[in-house]
Amino acid sequence: MKRLLILVAMLVLPVLAWARGLSFTEEMHGYAYHGGEYRKVSVYFDIVIKDIDAWRSNQNYAATVSGKAVLDRLPAVPVTGTLQILAPAPGANLTGDPGRLLTYRFAGPGLQFVGVKHVYNNAGMDMIDDMTTLHGVFQAAGQPQPTVQELLYGSAWTSELHFEWWKPATMASFSFSFKTIATPWYEDLAVRILFLKTVFGDLAKTFFPWAV
Numbered sequence: 642m643k644r645l646l647i648l649v650a651m652l653v654l655p656v657l658a659w660a661r662g663l664s665f666t667e668e669m670h671g672y673a674y675h676g677g678e679y680r681k682v683s684v685y686f687d688i689v690i691k692d693i694d695a696w697r698s699n700q701n702y703a704a705t706v707s708g709k710a711v712l713d714r715l716p717a718v719p720v721t722g723t724l725q726i727l728a729p730a731p732g733a734n735l736t737g738d739p740g741r742l743l744t745y746r747f748a749g750p751g752l753q754f755v756g757v758k759h760v761y762n763n764a765g766m767d768m769i770d771d772m773t774t775l776h777g778v779f780q781a782a783g784q785p786q787p788t789v790q791e792l793l794y795g796s797a798w799t800s801e802l803h804f805e806w807w808k809p810a811t812m813a814s815f816s817f818s819f820k821t822i823a824t825p826w827y828e829d830l831a832v833r834i835l836f837l838k839t840v841f842g843d844l845a846k847t848f849f850p851w852a853v
Contacts, residue, residue: 661832662822664689667815673712673800675779680713682779684802688724691822693832697839700728706747710754712779720754722747727760727840731790744789745775754779755786756800759793772840773804 666687673682686708696702703723711717725744743758756777760768776798778787791797805811819836821829 660692661694661824661828662689662691663693663824663832663836664818664820664822665815666818667804668811669775669802669804671775671800671802673779673802675712675800676715676781680715682713682800682802683711684720685709685711686724689822690726690836693836696726697835701725706745708747710747710749710752710779718749718752720747720749720752722754730759730793740771742789742793743772743775745777748782751782752779753782753784753786754800755789755792756798756802757789757792768841769806773806775802775804776800777802 664687666685668683668685670681670683672679674680675682686706688704688706690696690702690704692702696704703725706720706722706724708720709717710720723746725742727741728744730740730742740759740761743760745754745756745758747754754777756775758772758775760771776792778792778797778799780786787795787797804815819833821832824832
């Protein structure tokens with residue numbers, strides 16, 4: 642029996658080490674045109690990348706999203722969905738657009754949303770604005786949604802939300818929300834740094850000196 646348990650452990654541990662994951666929280670605030678009027682809106686997300694190595698090797702890998710959306714004069718709505726992090730912008734060859742996208746899709750009872758953060762491949766502080774500004778559309782569930790191309794190039798978006806990175810409390814909450822999944826303790830910090838460097842590049846040192 643002991644030998645069997647050792648054999649199982651030898652088979653399982655490499656798999657767990659390979660599928661190193663990461664979770665973190667994000668909140669954004671802004672406005673949305675919904676139900677015939679403009680409203681203040683806030684979203685609160687738990688985001689899970691189940692396999693950080695698969696994400697880094699597949700530009701269209703989708704992380705999972707769960708949380709809630711709060712629109713003025715409406716009950717809070719629990720939502721679930723996906724987030725593609727830094728996939729290439731569509732039509733790059735035709736438009737000359739070198740950017741990448743964070744594409745959010747989520748839905749809840751009576752509500753759906755699609756939106757993008759458009760991150761250009763330029764260095765400096767502009768990248769932070771790109772990565773923290775979400776343009777999209779809140780709709781009643783079941784309505785035809787605009788395409789990513791329409792959101793980017795056709796001005797189809799009717800909502801704008803911001804991750805308020807200029808607020809110390811927001812950055813602290815975001816920074817300390819990171820948790821690894823199925824990751825050996827000795828790789829914990831390495832996985833966090835890998836994510837931050839992949840997303841923020843050289844700016845990771847500026848905003849997350851504790852980790853990089």
